[in-house]
Amino acid sequence: MYLRCHAHQVKDKYRVKKWKVYxxxxxxxxxxxxGFFQSLPMFLFSLxxxxxxxxxxxxxxxxxxxxxxMLLAFILSTLTLTRMVRIEHIFFLAFCLGTVHAFDMPARQAFVIEMVGKEDLMNAIALNSTIFNSARILGPAAAGAxxxxxxxxxxxxxNGVSFLAVIAGLLLMRVPKSPREARQEPVLANLVEGLRYIWGNPIVLTLESLVAVSSIFGMPYARLMPVFAKDVLYVGxxxxxFLLSATGTGAxxxxxxxxxxxxxxxxxxxVTAGxxxxxxxxxxxxxxxxxxxxxxxxVGVGFSMITQNATTNTLLQTTxxxxLRGRVMSVHALFFGGMAPLGDLLAGTVANFSNAPAAVGFGASIALSYSIFVLLRLPQVRRLA
Structure with missing residues (x-):
């Protein structure tokens, strides 16, 4: 119930918000x-x-x-329905929501393995992605309508109402409580311990760097999708x-x-193929x-994106x-979401002074170049089991 409802609600707020901003x-x-204001807290607080x-x-x-x-969704709804919403309100609420995600994402990703165990982790992540992207297929077309x-x-x-089902699903869950060894150390000592582990593990560091490059130069395409719909493809x-549904179908x-x-x-x-x-x-x-x-x-974008993300997630969590899982996944969240402000600003600026296709093509070229570099210079990545 939690996965199904969370999959439904987590995407709609993005697509509607982007359309409202444009x-x-x-x-x-x-x-x-x-996108910058929503992603910035990931950079500041995810660790x-x-x-x-x-x-x-x-x-x-x-x-x-x-x-x-949920409360943030209701605030934005009230401002919009009363016609009091301004772009500054959306920027502020985006920052608040990003702060929520900075604490939610590491916990949520590390929580999956506690529910299913290591052997079934990839299946669980794939199942989560299946439910999540089923909503992406139907949700965008419904959201557009x-x-x-x-x-x-x-x-x-x-969107705010849908959180009630998510919270209810979480309250009904019964999972064993895992030991929390980090509790006994100071916060900064815990943080440094996690960073030291990542820096000293070449495989984990390489996987995290691939996530960072993809986030900065690949993911900003989604922020520009309203421009493609309105001014490039002229489909409103x-x-x-339907453009968003196509990505969901591939995923x-x-x-x-x-x-x-x-x-x-x-x-x-x-991972290499993705x-x-x-x-x-x-x-x-x-x-x-x-x-x-x-x-x-x-459709190809969605297919390859989920292949890359789900497999990387699985490899990180099982390694x-x-x-240390929460802290390692917080770095994953930092690179996945916290690096996005740089990509969002870069893509938005290039699109503003040139056009949206040029911005997406520029970022994709850099991401592809780095992937080829890893393929040729770091063969240990493709040997991972």
């Missing part, structure tokens, strides 16, 4: 800024979120973060929803494929001006000691 400002730079995940009960921490996120029919304010309200709100196919592999023993090759295919699909998407062709390329 509706208010008509500026690609503003889209980059809202402390990892320490918290290793010091307190993860389920309790997740309940607290989800409750706070809802924006057109009832407006963004009601979408934000429904409904087409915007769902990728998740189901990973789940069918079970405890696959050549995960390094999966790292190469993801920026390649983004690059060809940036050149497309045909709506059907763009949908096909975005690290239990007592």
């Amino acid at each position: 509706q208010i400002t008509n500026s690609p730079l503003a889209l980059g800024l809202v 402390f979120g990892g320490v918290a995940a290793d010091r307190v009960d993860k389920r309790t921490l997740i309940i607290s973060t989800q409750t706070t996120a 809802l924006i057109a029919v009832v407006g963004a304010g009601m979408c934000f309200f429904l 709100a409904h087409g915007y929803g 769902l196919i990728g998740a189901l494929s990973l789940a069918s592999l079970g405890n696959f023993q050549h995960k390094g090759w999966l 790292n190469l295919l993801y920026p390649t699909m983004l690059l060809v998407f940036s050149f497309s001006r045909l709506f059907p062709l763009s949908l096909i390329f975005l 690290v000691p239990d007592k």
Whole structure:
């Protein structure tokens, strides 16, 4: 219940918020800024979120973060429905939500292995991705229709209501409490211990660096999707929803494929394939001006993205000691979300002074170059099991 409901609610707030920002400002730079403000707290606070995940009960921490996120959704809904919302409000609430995510993401990712164990971890992550991306297939098209029919304010309200089911699902869970060895050390000592482990482990460091490059130069394409829908492909709100659904479809196919592999023993090759295919699909998407062709390329983007992310997540969690898992996953969250402000600002600026396709193509080219470098110079990555 938790996974299903969380998958439904976590995506809608992004797509509606981005559309509302572009509706208010008509500026690609503003889209980059809202992404910057939402991602900045990941850079500032996610490492402390990892320490918290290793010091307190993860389920309790997740309940607290989800409750706070629900309140933020209701605030944005109220401002929008009363027509008092301004771009500064969205920036501020985006920063608050990003702070919530800085503590939620490390705890949530480290919580999965406590529920299922190491042997079933990849299947669990793939199942989570399957449920998550099922919502991405139906959700964007529905969100596009809802924006057109009832407006963004009601979408934000429904998003807030959906958190109630998430919180209820968490309260009904019964999982064994894991030992929290980090509790006995000072916070900064806990933090340094986690960073020292990552720096001293070449495999973990390489995996984390791939996440960082993908986040900075690949992920910002999603922030610019309203520009592609409105000004590049000329398909409006409904087409915007279908563009996002295409990514969700590809991710769902990728998740189901990973789940069918079970405890696959050549995960390094999966990570390598995802790292190469993801920026390649983004690059060809940036050149497309045909709506059907763009949908096909975005299916490829979603497929390769989930292959890269789910396999990297699995390798990280199964490699690290239990007592350090929250902190290692907080660095993963830092690189996955905290590096995004740099990419969002870069992509938004390039799009503002040039165009959105140029911004996406530029970032994809850099990400692809780094993936090729890792393939040629760090063969130990593709040998991972």
